[in-house]
Amino acid sequence: xxxxxxxxxRRWIFLLMFLAVAVPIxxxxxxxEKPTGLARAVFxxxxxxxxxxxxxxxxxxxxxxxxxxxxxxxxxxxxCCEKKLKMYFMSLWPVGPQMIDDNIQKVIREDxxxxxxxxxxxxxxxxxxxxxxxxxxxxxxxxxxxxxxFGTTIxxxxxxxxxxxxxxxxxxxNVSAGYAGTKEWxxxxxxxxxxxxxxxxxxxxxxxxxxxxxxxxxxxxxxxAIKGAAEYEKLVMDxxxxxxxAGKYLEGQRRMGPxxxxxxxxxxxxxxxxxxxxxxxxxEAAR
Numbered sequence: 001x002x003x004x005x006x007x008x009x010r011r012w013i014f015l016l017m018f019l020a021v022a023v024p025i026x027x028x029x030x031x032x033e034k035p036t037g038l039a040r041a042v043f044x045x046x047x048x049x050x051x052x053x054x055x056x057x058x059x060x061x062x063x064x065x066x067x068x069x070x071x072x073x074x075x076x077x078x079x080c081c082e083k084k085l086k087m088y089f090m091s092l093w094p095v096g097p098q099m100i101d102d103n104i105q106k107v108i109r110e111d112x113x114x115x116x117x118x119x120x121x122x123x124x125x126x127x128x129x130x131x132x133x134x135x136x137x138x139x140x141x142x143x144x145x146x147x148x149x150f151g152t153t154i155x156x157x158x159x160x161x162x163x164x165x166x167x168x169x170x171x172x173x174n175v176s177a178g179y180a181g182t183k184e185w186x187x188x189x190x191x192x193x194x195x196x197x198x199x200x201x202x203x204x205x206x207x208x209x210x211x212x213x214x215x216x217x218x219x220x221x222x223x224x225a226i227k228g229a230a231e232y233e234k235l236v237m238d239x240x241x242x243x244x245x246a247g248k249y250l251e252g253q254r255r256m257g258p259x260x261x262x263x264x265x266x267x268x269x270x271x272x273x274x275x276x277x278x279x280x281x282x283x284e285a286a287r
Contacts, residue, residue, distance in 0.1 A: 041221030061177035071252035125149030
């Protein structure tokens with residue numbers, strides 16, 4: 001076996017990895033998810049809001065990170081719709097409005113058509129300035145936002161009537177792929193106004209470790225990458241999904257299938273590779 005593994009063509013390993021990813025995708029494999037405390041904390045923050053509460057939804061990501069963040073953004077919108085919350089969408093990323101429009105279309109317009117634009121949800125669109133935008137809207141939102149993303153003056157939008165700043169929001173739910181994103185919302189919104197602004201979020205895997213120092217004081221809950229999305233999806237679908245939830249609300253769990261199998265294969269290869277290396281060292285020492 002040792003000689004076989006030493007002489008094994010590495011292309012077989014590439015083939016194994018291809019199969020580890022392709023087969024679960026083709027079979028639509030899903031594995032049981034057990035939500036962690038962080039995912040449950042995110043769910044609980046939204047769940048405890050009363051009907052009509054205001055939620056700010058900054059979608060600070062783009063198509064490049066949709067694989068990780070798209071499912072959690074969809075789950076956030078579904079959860080807010082089920083709770084009958086007032087949704088205020090915005091973005092600090094130039095392509096963020098596309099992500100907002102996609103979720104409004106596939107969640108609100110398709111499954112909650114009774115919700116009215118301007119009454120139940122509003123899209124404020126993109127503003128340039130990164131964290132500078134946050135610094136302004138924590139005290140004076142109307143200084144930057146005079147219209148929504150369609151050019152309608154905010155004075156003509158019923159749900160914007162009494163909004164002066166984001167301290168009036170009951171919760172900020174941020175989906176972030178990097179700068180500016182969750183870290184900046186914590187630093188320039190939640191930290192200066194701890195009693196007025198409460199935030200939870202979801203971010204990419206590489207960004208998640210940067211958020212851990214803020215947990216749980218400035219950041220009560222966090223969804224990290226597709227794993228966090230899958231856990232949160234399960235919590236939302238277990239309560240609101242019914243017997244046969246639509247596939248668009250199970251994307252996180254579906255995408256975890258190939259990732260799990262691929263990670264298991266990597267662990268096996270690491271163990272086998274080290275075993276082969278140590279066996280070779282022992283054989284050389286015995287000579």
